[in-house]
Amino acid sequence: MIKCHLSRIMGERKLKIVDVARETGINRGTITRLYHETASRIELEAVEALCHYFGCQVGDLFEYQTNSDD
Template sequence: MIKCHLSRLMGERRLKIADVARDTGLNRGTITRLYNETASRVELNDIEVLCRYFDVDITALFELIKDE
């Protein structure tokens, strides 16, 4: 399973979904799905934009969790 840490990153910076959508130009629905971890696929460009926006490596945004 892949865990998305977007909600944590946003919480640390006290950002709302609307803030990230406005600042990055990404679709609000895309950000909402990543925030709620309901996204089944994500465009590589969107990942790049978010990593640059939060100034983090991709491993800070996504984590591979081993199935138990």
């Protein structure tokens, strides 16, 4: 399973979804799905824009976690 840390990062910086969407140019719906971890896919351009905006690496935004059922 892929865990998205966007909500934590945004919370630490006290940012709203609309702020991140406006500053990155990413659709607000995409940010919302990532924030709530309901996204099933994301464009690489969006990942790049988020990494640039937050000054982080891809691994800071996303983490692979093994399922305990495996």
